[in-house]
Amino acid sequence: MANSYWVEPDLKFVKQLVGLGGETLKKCYQCATCSVVCPISPDEKPFPRKEMIAAQWGLKDKLIGNMDVWLCHYCNDCATYCPRGARPGDVLNAVRAYSIREYAWPSWLGRIVIDSRFWLLLLAIPVAIYLVLLGTTGHLNIPEGHIHFDKFFPTLFVDLIFVPLHMLWVPLVFGIGISRFMKDMHKNAVADGRAKRTDLNIPDFLKYLVCTLPVILGQFKFRQCITNKDRDIAHLLVMYSFIGLFTVTGLFFVALYILQVPGPYSQVNPVKILANLSAIALFVGILLMISNRRKEKGNMSKGSYFDWSLIILILGLVITGGLTELTRLADWRYICYPMYFVHLVLVFSISTYIPYCKLAHLVYRTLAMAYSRYSGREPC
Template sequence: MSNTVKVQPDLKFVKELQAVGGDSLKKCYQCATCSVVCPLSPDDNPYPRKEMVWAQWGLKDRLVNDIDIWLCHNCGTCSDLCPRGAKPGDLLSALRNMAYRNLGPLPLIGKWMSSPAGLLPLAAIPALLYGIIWVVMAGKVGSFLPRFEWDAANHAWIPAADGKIVFGGLFPGDYTIDPVFMLVFAFMVWAFFAGVRNMLKAFDSQPKTFIVGRKSAPTMLQALIDTVQYEILQHTQFNDCNAADADELDVKRAQGHRWLMFAFIALLIVTGTVAAGHWGGWLLRALGITGLGDIVSAIGHTPMPFYHPIKLLALFGAGLGVYGLVALTRRRVNLDAAKQSSSWYDWYLITLVWVIFGTGIGAMIFRVVGAEVLAYPTYYVHLIAVFMMLAYLPWSKLGHLVYRTVALSYAKKIGRIPMGADR
């Protein structure tokens, strides 16, 4: 005797889903080609066919709690081979876009992030903040485009007509860069914490898969370590997405994604070294250990000469980032719109990362050649872009760095997908 299941379609949800990238879901006629050809879909209860059914029926409760939307890496194979052009891959992307908007707190930010109309208020916040700082500091140093020289006795940059362009002179790290970004980072962590908590709470309704032969389920920490080792550092699932006959752009997608990740890691090390050198030196001098404090400060003192190891790492990271961006952008531009589409979330992220790398490299070049009329405005835009990437990260497509990692770890914990070593 079967149980009666009450179905409550949510037509408003269907319209919202179509608006964020799932506009072709009504074309699906349940042939199951998508689930058959997916290189990642488990044999037991595969996706994305069931997601297409749930979406057509407006079963919001099932979809918003569905862990499988995070297991997809959007290779597009299902959409390429769909005989009806229903674009199942786009549906899963649209579901993730909805999750970015709704998982975390402050739904207003999620709403702004969901369309081009929200770009103005999102950019206006950091633009106004650093615009005020620029005006205040310009009044203090006597110029909007100042030059500086280093005052070793006071460990500070002072205005000098025949000096050099120093971004830290106009935007001092001590009270205009570091405190702001520390608060932004704390805000981002808080938003991710709330989002992950909501995600795990939703996953509690998932069936707990039992795998014959597995002695014991891994802990969440073990699953997380395994995910970092295999899915993040080695990009195993990205590589599994590429079929034997995958074209060059699909292969380079995985490579570009990996190189861009390593670029951010390299630049994170650079930023951390500069901050540790500056504040570590300050702390040591405050404790009376002046000699060692001066040495530590010198390690992170900026601007650095091009032969400095940290500067070389920064240049290497910038090069990796540009290579990765070129690969990802080429693939996105060359997508067949009839089979796979790009949403606002895709282009927002790619454009923002291009702006970060472009303005970072441009500001360095303009500083070296002494073009202050270009250097300072470019650096100002760079600050705005970095602020936007960090502050709004939990509501952007880049939020998958955290959400997908958590979902993959949870899926391994419950046996939905195997641990990396068991593949």
């Protein structure tokens, strides 16, 4: 006798998916065209048709922790061919946003980061922290003389805020989310018959993680897409510029605290060159993303708050970073110092909220792709 499944529709969950950008989910009539045309979907138990019916019925347990939701690269080949105008890519993107929120710790922060009503409050938190810090230490003014950031926002303050954020907060929050996600993903895949192995052996899993990294670094999955193939360039630029900027931050930290070489550094310093090239690549990459999303070719999503909040945050980060650098070189201190303040507000926002925003997909999708190989769903 076939296994029975007790269907418990969660209408609140359906409503939340609609609110997160999956408003077309009700249009699907289960023709399965999307699963056939998806270039990434495997032959056995393909996606996204089965996820569409799960979303329509509000079957949360079939979607949260479902590795296939993360294997989708949101290329929208499926939306191009869907005869009903249902947009499976948008629906899976909404499920991913909901999942990030579900795995977030603390959960209230996860909820407000993806809620458009709270964007001002989220930016106000770092503003308030900085104003109190600078005000109580006598730094809340535009210093006289040549521009030196240490006179306005001492490097010690920057490090006291960002080192714990990057080295404790982000790993802790991601660690909790990853642990919850891995357990759910394994349980879901075993229950659904998509995992060929029923054990979850983490040291073994790490080997599959390593063999997945070249696929991600080369964006090979995204390149299989047809409709929005040009999006891979923007993704590559953004991904490598973030890697470049993280490398630069680490190298400057070593230069300052271990080698005792304080800035400002020359523009021909190799690390500075890497920083500038990464910033330019990030700017170009994010502009390409915006242009792709605004095209609306009928097959390209305009995106939800979940997508746009990150794009706008990164754009703001690059613009304020670039203007801070240019006004410093021009010695325009009345523009440079306030611009630096705004830049640090945005750096705080992206650093603190990274485990709750769209950027977290880098972590969850990487794990799902590795698990797909570990579980025998696709070869390594």
